[in-house]
Amino acid sequence: MKKFLSGNEAVARGAYEAGVKLAVGYPGTPSTEILETVAEEYRSIYSQWSPNEKVAFEVGIGASLGGARALVTMKHVGLNVAADPFMTFAYTGVNGGFVVISADDPEMHSSQNEQDNRFFAKFAQIPFLEPSDSQEAKDFVLKAFEISEKFDTPVMLRMTTRVSHSKGIVEENEPVVLPEGSFKRDMQKYVMIPSNAKKRHVVVTERLDKLREYSEKTELNKEENNGSKIGIITGGIAYQYVKEVIPDADYFKIGFGFPLPIDKIRKFVDAHQINLVIEELEPYYEEILKAAGIKVEGKKYFSRLGELSPYRVSLGMKEAGIINEAYSAEIEPEQLFPRPPILCPGCPHRGAFMALKKLGVAVTGDIGCYTLAVLPPLEIMDSCICMGASIGNAIGMEKVKGHKKGVVAVIGDSTFLHSGITGLLDAVYNRSNVTVVILDNRITAMTGGQQHPSTGYTLMGEPTKSVNFIELAKALGVESVREVDPYDYKKLLEVFKEEIEREGPSVVITNRPCVLMPKRIMDKPHRVILEDCNGCSACFRIGCPAILPSKELTKRNRPKAEIDPTLCTGCSLCAQVCQPEAIVLVEEPVVR
C-alpha cells in the first residue's frame, strides 16, 4: 500500500518491517517523531525514551546482545553524548542487528551546532547509509539491519532535517519474519578489557576491508547515466536538489557513505569531463576522493555552511559554469519585521527570568524552551553550550568569582534528568556556592512534549514512578532545596535573593506545568484599563505574545498596552509588574 510519510515516519515503518524488537532514544529535533510513530503505530515493538542518549544507546546494545534487532534514535548532538558506547560497540559488534539514527540538522533549524556526523561513522569505522527521501529512508532501514548482521557491526543511518521532516510517497510492505534470537555468551567478543579489545580492533580493520568490497558492489551506490559530460557525485537530500536543477547530468548517487566505493567513483570520474561533488555541510566525500587522487571539485562552489537547496545548488552550478542562470526572484523581496519564536503566553519559565533579570546575576543557561530567554526583550541568559552545561558552567564561573552579584544556573526538568544530576553532584562535592534553578514544567516541551522520568508516564503510555526533584537534590547533598510558584513574582525575587546569598549550593524548583502540554491551560484572561495605562512599557518588557501595542497613545506618544483575550492564559505576571495597576482580570466569559 502507498502512504504519504515523513522520513521519520518511514524510518519507523522500516523498523517495523525489519522486525525490530526494541526501539529507544532521547527526543531531539529532527529525530523525535521516529519513536513517537513507533509508540503510536507499531505497538508490537517495545519502545522507550531513556533519560539521555548514552543510556538509550546502551539499552539498544543490551537488546542487540540479547539477540533482537534494536533501533536507537537521536539528533546529531545526541551522538556526542552517546559517543562512549558508540566508539566501543564498534569493536564488539552485534548479535541482533543494531541501527543508530543520527538526525543531523544542517542550517541549525533547531540546534546549537551543525556538526556533520558522517565523520562520526568514519571515526568509529562503522558503515553509514544516507537516504535522500522517505521511500529510501524506509528501504535503507531494512538494508542497514541486513548489513549490521551480515558484517557484525553497528550501522548508522544518517538523516538530515529535510529528509526527516519532508514527506513523500512510500510503498509499505509486510514485516519480515525473523528466527527468534537469543543471547550467546561470548566474553572475548563483548567484554572489552584490553586483551580482548586488542583482538577486536583487528576484527574492526578486517571488517572494514569487507565493507569496502561491499560498497563497490551494493546497489545503495548507484550510477545514473544520461549521456552527459557532467558527472555529479552526491548523496542524501543534496541528490534531490541537484536533480531539480540539472536532471540530465550523469549521477553517482551515494547511499552507502562509509567506506566509499573508491574504484567505482574513480571510473565514473574518468568517464566525465567535469566532475562535481555536491554534499551538504563538510567536504566529507570530497576529502576522501581527493586523498585517493581523484580529480573532483566541490566546496569551491558550494558552501559548507548551512543547508543546501535548489536555489543554493543553482548558485554553485552557475559559479562552476555548468548553468547560465541561477534561480532568482521575479518579484522584489520585501524587508519585514522579524517574527522570532518566543515564550508562550502564560509560560511558567517567564517569571523566573523576570526575577533573575531584576537581580542582575550572571545566568548560565541550558537547552530547552527557556533558552528563548536570551532573545529580546528578556535577554537574560549568558551561556548555552549543550544539555546539562549550565551547572558546570556556573560552578566554574563562581569559583573564579566571575560575577560579583553571583551566578545562577537555569535548567529544565528534562535537561536536568538528561545530564544535570552529575553537575549538581559536582556542586555539592566541590562546595560550590551556585544556585541551581530547575524550571520544572513537567514535560520535555521544546521537542513537542515528550514524557521523561519525572512525568509519571512512559513513551508507550504506561503509568510509572516519577522522580521527585526535591528528594533527589537532597539525596545528592544539597541542604537548601525550595519550591516556588513561578507566577508569583515577589516570591521569586525573595527566594532567589536568599538562595543566591546563601553559602553552599542551593536548588530552587519552579513548579507550574507547561501551558500547552500535556493539556492546554487557559484561565480567565486579563485586560488593560486604557485610561489607567501610562504607557510605561513594563508589561512589554516581559515579552508576552498576548500583550500588544494598542493604537491608543499616551500624551508623550507612547503606545498603551492591549491584551489579546484569546491568547492570554491569565498567569497575571503582567499585572504584577504594572505600577498604575491598569491590568485587571476579565470577569465576563470570553469566546476564544
Place this chain on the structure above:
Amino acid sequence: MKKNTTNVLIVGVGGQGVLLASELLSETAMSAGYDVKKSEVHGMSQRGGVVTSHVKFGPKVFSPIIPYGQTDLLISFEQAEALRAVDWLKKDGLIAVSTTRLVPPITAGGKFHYPDDPIADLRKKVKNVIAIEADKIARELGDSRLVNTLLLGVISTRLEFNNTLWEKVMRQKVKAKFVDINLKAFAKGRELAAKAAE
C-alpha cells in the same frame, strides 16, 4: 494530468494550521495520482514563529523544497506573512491571503514596524491576489481555526482536483468531530473564490 510540477507555498504563524492545510493538499494530489513531496521545518514553530510548508506535485518530484522564485500558488494565513514570502512567487503566480493580522510583540519597541496595509502592498507587486476575511468568516462558522480549510477551498478552484477527492481526503485526515465544520469552511472558500473571480 499536468506535465509540469506545481509548486504551492503555504505560510502562516505557529498555531494557524499550516501543516494540516499542506497535508490535505498533498494527500489530495496523491489521490489524484501525482507524485508529491512536501517539506516544512518543525521545532520552533509552536512558539509563535513563522511556519512555512512547501508542497510540490507532478509526474515526478525531486526536491521537496520549491526553487526560489518558482512558486505557482502562495497561500498565507496572515497578511504580512504573504508579503514576507512574496519573492518566492512567480510573476504570474496567485496569492490567496487571509486578512488576519498578527502583530508580534517585537513591534512594540518601535524598532520594527508592522506594515499598515500589507494587502495593498501585495497588490502593487502581484496581479492575482485573492484576499479573504477568513478570520471573521471562520468565527462566523464557529471556530477561528477554520481559516486553513477556508483558504484551501479558495485555492481549490484553481487546481484540477474535483470536489469529491478533496472531501474524501478531508474525511480521512480531519478528526471525525471536526469533519463537517471543515467541509463547510471548504465549501465557503470555494464560494468566495467564485465571487472574487466575478
